[in-house]
Amino acid sequence: MANTETALKEALASIEGATGAALVDYTSGMALGTIGGSKSFDLNVAAAGNTDVVRAKLRTMEHLGLKGEIEDILITLSDQYHLIRLLTGRGGNGLFLYLVLDLKRSNLAMARHQLKKIEAELEV
Amino acid sequence: MTAIGTPPPPLPVRRKPNGGAQAPADLTSPADLTSPADLTSPTDLTSSAGRPEPAAPVGAVTPAPSPAVPPGLSPMLNRLAAERATGVLLREHGRLYLVDGRIMHAESPETPGLDVLLTMGGLLDTEFWREAVAQAGARRRVGRFLVDSGRVSEGALELCHVGALFDAAYFVLGPSSAPARFRYGAVHWLGPVRPVPVAALERETLRRRALLHRIWPDPATDSAPLVRADAPAEPPVPARQGAVLGQVNGARTAADISRALGRPAFHTLVDLRRLAAAGLVRTAPAAAPPQTSPRRPSIAHGPDGLDGPDGPDASVSALLTEPSADPDVSLLRRLRDALEAL
Numbered sequence: 001m002a003n004t005e006t007a008l009k010e011a012l013a014s015i016e017g018a019t020g021a022a023l024v025d026y027t028s029g030m031a032l033g034t035i036g037g038s039k040s041f042d043l044n045v046a047a048a049g050n051t052d053v054v055r056a057k058l059r060t061m062e063h064l065g066l067k068g069e070i071e072d073i074l075i076t077l078s079d080q081y082h083l084i085r086l087l088t089g090r091g092g093n094g095l096f097l098y099l100v101l102d103l104k105r106s107n108l109a110m111a112r113h114q115l116k117k118i119e120a121e122l123e124v
Numbered sequence: 125m126t127a128i129g130t131p132p133p134p135l136p137v138r139r140k141p142n143g144g145a146q147a148p149a150d151l152t153s154p155a156d157l158t159s160p161a162d163l164t165s166p167t168d169l170t171s172s173a174g175r176p177e178p179a180a181p182v183g184a185v186t187p188a189p190s191p192a193v194p195p196g197l198s199p200m201l202n203r204l205a206a207e208r209a210t211g212v213l214l215r216e217h218g219r220l221y222l223v224d225g226r227i228m229h230a231e232s233p234e235t236p237g238l239d240v241l242l243t244m245g246g247l248l249d250t251e252f253w254r255e256a257v258a259q260a261g262a263r264r265r266v267g268r269f270l271v272d273s274g275r276v277s278e279g280a281l282e283l284c285h286v287g288a289l290f291d292a293a294y295f296v297l298g299p300s301s302a303p304a305r306f307r308y309g310a311v312h313w314l315g316p317v318r319p320v321p322v323a324a325l326e327r328e329t330l331r332r333r334a335l336l337h338r339i340w341p342d343p344a345t346d347s348a349p350l351v352r353a354d355a356p357a358e359p360p361v362p363a364r365q366g367a368v369l370g371q372v373n374g375a376r377t378a379a380d381i382s383r384a385l386g387r388p389a390f391h392t393l394v395d396l397r398r399l400a401a402a403g404l405v406r407t408a409p410a411a412a413p414p415q416t417s418p419r420r421p422s423i424a425h426g427p428d429g430l431d432g433p434d435g436p437d438a439s440v441s442a443l444l445t446e447p448s449a450d451p452d453v454s455l456l457r458r459l460r461d462a463l464e465a466l
Binding site for chain 2: 003004007023025027028029030032048055058059062063065094095121122
């Protein structure tokens with residue numbers, strides 16, 4: 001029963017290596033909440049840009065006739081992981097959680113697991 | 125969270141014939157609600173076309189998204205934020221409720237209200253929403269009541285609310301041809317959920333305008349009745365756009381479709397512009413009957429906090445929200461909007 005701010009704070013605190021997180025509406029590209037990030041890494045810009053990633057994948061699946069749902073999308077940089085988790089709850093239609101991880105400090109399997117837990121707590 | 129640290133600098137005060145730029149301090153009392161003096165300057169139009177005035181810089185944190193963006197959406201709103209005003213800003217396409225200069229809530233007849241988003245999203249049933257408004261509306265604590273009841277989690281309410289707020293504000297801050305007014309002291313019955321700084325709201329509204337323009341530069345699908353275009357081989361569309369496409373029937377407008385689907389109106393505009401860009405949707409030919417749907421749906425739900433539909437202000441706000449029937453005026457407005465968008 002967390003509010004947005006606590007859920008994001010928890011993501012940053014409980015996920016090893018997490019440096020930033022955002023809750024994003026992927027139709028408008030607006031970040032409904034952000035935490036972390038830095039001057040050189042604007043999470044609002046990342047949020048808007050990553051909506052295009054999600055949309056492109058959804059469209060491709062449509063073209064391929066795939067019926068499955070996207071659970072998450074992983075982007076691996078040389079020094080970071082970017083993890084996008086689409087929210088599936090009743091009211092969460094069209095939202096995703098965006099998480100930035102330091103590649104050296106993080107455990108990817110654990111991060112995915114924690115993100116799932118945080119989604120459940122948000123109850124959206 | 126995304127807090128804006130720097131308050132906007134004081135605006136250059138424009139001298140107006142009636143001297144309405146600065147509201148006297150005694151107007152902040154709610155007792156003054158009906159005083160004619162609470163009408164701030166009626167000359168405060170917000171369309172920025174040809175406005176020589178350099179408005180306050182919006183959101184010094186990030187650079188403007190595009191060079192074509194007007195510097196400020198509403199000088200009046202910036203002024204209210206600077207003086208940390210509490211009350212309601214009434215504009216042609218809806219209302220913004222402020223507390224201490226921050227946006228607490230927004231409503232527009234163009235967009236489904238929080239009640240629609242919550243009930244259509246399956247988070248709440250209509251009965252319970254009515255009960256919440258009846259029980260907590262007078263205390264202006266409906267939001268708190270919903271969370272305390274355990275029916276809606278705080279996170280879900282926040283997300284729905286902030287979605288509805290930005291959605292309505294996009295239309296409220298859109299081009300307008302009627303004067304804006306501010307009523308000091310008015311508080312919305314929903315109560316505090318999560319306030320938004322004015323600078324963040326303006327920045328997001330400008331970003332949304334730019335987004336629509338980037339998808340498909342013709343704004344015609346935003347407001348006109350729509351028909352499906354005969355595409356020789358329809359490309360598959362994603363499910364969410366497909367639902368919007370399914371609602372297009374030659375009479376419905378974007379606002380009608382949003383209400384039917386219980387989705388934020390801006391989302392429908394995005395989907396429709398994508399469908400227009402794909403050649404799947406276009407505006408209905410001029411011969412089609414003009415839209416007849418009543419356009420004041422969600423604002424009238426529950427005790428209004430200041431004046432219901434029958435209150436002393438009803439005629440004025442009806443006038444403010446009514447679309448112009450004169451085709452020349454609407455044509456000129458569209459022309460002006462198109463020129464501004466260049």
